[in-house]
Amino acid sequence: MKPKELIARRVAQEFHNGDFVNLGIGIPTLVANYLPEGVSITLHAENGFLGMGPAPEEGSEDPDIVNAGGQPSSILPGGASIDSATSFAIIRGGHLRATVLGALQVDEEGNLANWMIPGKMVSGMGGAMDLVVGARQVIIAMEHTAKGKPKILKKCTLPLTAVKEVDLIVTEMGVFDYRQGLTLREIGPDVSLDDIRGATEASFEVSNDLKPMLT
Amino acid sequence: MPVSIISAKDAADLIPDGATVMFGGFMNCGGPKTVVDSLIEAGKKNLTLICNDTGLPGVGVAKLIENHMVSSLKATHVGLNPETGRQINAQELEFELIPQGTFVERIRAGGAGLGGFLTPSGVGTTVAEGKQVFNILGRDYLLELPLKAEFAILRGNMADKAGNIYYRRATRNFNVAMATAADTVIAEIENIVEIGELDPDMVMTPGIFVDYLVPVGGEK
Numbered sequence: 001m002k003p004k005e006l007i008a009r010r011v012a013q014e015f016h017n018g019d020f021v022n023l024g025i026g027i028p029t030l031v032a033n034y035l036p037e038g039v040s041i042t043l044h045a046e047n048g049f050l051g052m053g054p055a056p057e058e059g060s061e062d063p064d065i066v067n068a069g070g071q072p073s074s075i076l077p078g079g080a081s082i083d084s085a086t087s088f089a090i091i092r093g094g095h096l097r098a099t100v101l102g103a104l105q106v107d108e109e110g111n112l113a114n115w116m117i118p119g120k121m122v123s124g125m126g127g128a129m130d131l132v133v134g135a136r137q138v139i140i141a142m143e144h145t146a147k148g149k150p151k152i153l154k155k156c157t158l159p160l161t162a163v164k165e166v167d168l169i170v171t172e173m174g175v176f177d178y179r180q181g182l183t184l185r186e187i188g189p190d191v192s193l194d195d196i197r198g199a200t201e202a203s204f205e206v207s208n209d210l211k212p213m214l215t
Numbered sequence: 216m217p218v219s220i221i222s223a224k225d226a227a228d229l230i231p232d233g234a235t236v237m238f239g240g241f242m243n244c245g246g247p248k249t250v251v252d253s254l255i256e257a258g259k260k261n262l263t264l265i266c267n268d269t270g271l272p273g274v275g276v277a278k279l280i281e282n283h284m285v286s287s288l289k290a291t292h293v294g295l296n297p298e299t300g301r302q303i304n305a306q307e308l309e310f311e312l313i314p315q316g317t318f319v320e321r322i323r324a325g326g327a328g329l330g331g332f333l334t335p336s337g338v339g340t341t342v343a344e345g346k347q348v349f350n351i352l353g354r355d356y357l358l359e360l361p362l363k364a365e366f367a368i369l370r371g372n373m374a375d376k377a378g379n380i381y382y383r384r385a386t387r388n389f390n391v392a393m394a395t396a397a398d399t400v401i402a403e404i405e406n407i408v409e410i411g412e413l414d415p416d417m418v419m420t421p422g423i424f425v426d427y428l429v430p431v432g433g434e435k
Contacts, residue, residue, distance in 0.1 A: 015244030046315065047241040048385040063244065064372070064384035070242030070271065070295060073385075081384055083419070084241075084267075085323045088316030092336065111339075122303045122312070124268075129342065130316030133335040164323035188303030 001215075003143055003172035006188065009034040009215040010170045011100055011141045015041050019097040020090075022046060022131055025069050025139045028100035030127045042078075044096055046127040048089050051079020068127065091127065092134040099135035100130060105156040108139035108202045110166040110178045112140065125161065132162040132189070144171035150201040173199060175213060179206055186213040217410070218378035220428045226401045229427070230366055235263040236320070237393040239332055242268055242295070243275035243338040245386030247370040247403045249431040250300055255282055263287040265322075265364055267315065267389055269296040280421060283307075289362070291315040317359050319392050325361035326395025327425075332411035334359055367397035370431075371420070374404040375413040378422030394424040403429040 001009075008030035015021060019041045023029050035041065043052035046068050055073035056062065061072035075081070082090070090096060105113040112132060115125040145151060151174050152169065169176040174197050175186035182204040184196065193206065227250060230236060238248020246266075254262075255278055264285045270277035277296050279285050287309040293299040302308040313321070314336045324332050333356035337343050347358040369390040372383035380402055382390055394400050402420075407430050 045385070047244070048388045062384065065385050066242055066244040070244070070268075075384065081382075081387055083387040084315070084319040084330060084389050085392050087388075088319055092316055092334065121294070121297065121300040122310070123300070124290060124292035124312045125291035125314050125342075127315040129314040129340065130336045132335075133338070134316075160340045 002151060004030060005034075006172050006213070006215060007141050007143070009171050010213055011139055012036065013214045014098065014137070014139060014168070015039055017041075020044055020050070020095065022091070022096055022099045024099070024101040024128070026102045028102060030143065031100055031143050044087070044090060044092065045073065046131070047086060048087055049075050049079055049081045051076045052112065053079075088127070088130055091130045094134060094136055096135040098137040098139055099131040100139045100141050101131065103151060104146075105151055105153050105155045105158050106140050106166055106169055107156045108182050108204070109155075110164045111156045112138075112166050113156040113160045116159045116160050116194045118159065132165045137167045138165050140166055140169045142169075142171060144173040145199050150199055153201045154203070176204060182209065183207055186211050188213045216422070217376045218422060218425055220376070220407065220430065223249045223253040223403065223429050223431070224256070226250050226368070226427060226429050227257040227259070229399065229401070230254065231261060232260040233262070234366055235364045236265065237364040237397055238264065238266040238276050239369040239388065239390035239393050240266065240275065241368070241385070241388045243270045243387050245370055245382065245390055246270070246275045247368045248275050249403050250368050250401060250429060251278060254279065254284065259284050261286040263289070265289045265362065267291050267318065269293045269299040271295055272298060280308075288311060289318070291318050317342075319389060321353055321359055321362035322389070322392040322396045325363035326392060329361060331358055331360045362396065364397040365399065367393040367400045369394055369400065369402040369414065369420070371402050371404050373406040373408060373413060374402060374425075374428055375408050375410050375422075376428075377410050378402075378425030378428060379413050379415075379418040380404070380420040380425065381417045382419050383412060391420055394420040399427070400425050401427045401429060403431045405431060
């Protein structure tokens with residue numbers, strides 16, 4: 001299985017029928033493809049609707065419906081159009097069960113950097129800072145390293161998106177949470193603890209109950 | 216009370232060089248493309264642009280950036296328009312990047328007569344620099360101040376001649392808040408109908424906020 005698919009499959013296991021969830025761009029978007037049998041979730045698009053459906057077929061796009069990446073999207077039956085103030089009331093008000101985002105860096109304290117690389121092209125944080133302080137669970141879905149370099153660090157060096165808000169990290173090498181400090185809870189297929197230690201700068205505990213990664 | 220119905224060119228003529236202007240829309244979805252084109256034809260200069268984003272190259276408000284009509288920008292995300300990034304890096308464009316929830320709530324506060332609000336978004340980040348922090352019931356919040364403009368330019372699917380506006384699907388976005396927060400509000404509308412033809416329950420921006428309607432075709 002490709003790393004991205006593995007990560008998306010594992011994140012999908014977090015959800016229960018009826019959850020309202022915001023999925024970021026990239027690997028997080030893939031999560032919707034791997035929901036377990038019988039689990040249906042409602043996706044929130046922060047630009048203005050609930051009940052996001054799949055991308056429309058070419059030629060049947062509705063220009064009045066785009067997702068938060070500006071790409072053509074669709075609204076499923078039972079969905080709702082909302083204005084931006086309502087959308088961010090949903091976000092900050094703790095009404096989303098979870099947000100799934102990518103990261104440039106995450107650290108031992110649960111700090112997240114995912115919006116800016118100084119000296120590179122200016123992009124902007126969009127809704128990320130609101131999502132990570134507001135959603136009830138913040139799930140980071142990312143590849144474990146970038147060009148061979150660790151992304152789970154002792155301390156983030158890039159400008160932060162939020163302080164101590166990350167709850168769960170899912171990579172192709174394993175699953176970490178912060179319930180008792182940064183702790184490895186599940187280990188990915190075909191990797192050893194030494195592999196993970198070698199690819200991780202942060203110090204982390206290993207759960208006594210370490211399990212193979214759920215997918 | 217009927218509002219004035221004017222052309223896109225007349226709308227552009229209302230806006231002087233140097234004006235502070237809010238534009239509705241998210242990546243051009245729900246953005247006022249027709250009035251943007253008129254502003255370009257009129258060759259406006261030194262605008263302060265308040266918009267969620269600067270779109271994709273060649274579409275909507277992106278063209279204001281590309282034509283060097285904007286000297287100051289307040290937005291949440293400009294990453295999909297490389298020309299905006301180029302102008303920022305070349306220091307041709309003054310800019311402020313604002314978390315999206317804070318952006319819309321500052322506009323809402325401006326329109327609602329509030330002196331500001333407290334938000335947890337941005338605490339401990341560069342967004343917090345120079346801002347007061349309040350601890351409320353054990354959690355830190357930033358004081359964010361209201362944001363207003365001289366003009367707001369919006370786009371709606373339907374309006375009656377009293378200026379009541381209905382937005383379709385995901386186009387409501389920032390239009391609703393911006394309608395409340397500018398001295399002069401101009402809305403380009405795909406379908407203008409007679410008073411009485413828009414059910415009051417369908418109205419998302421009541422005409423009390425709206426000064427001018429600009430009829431436009433269904434072009435997207």
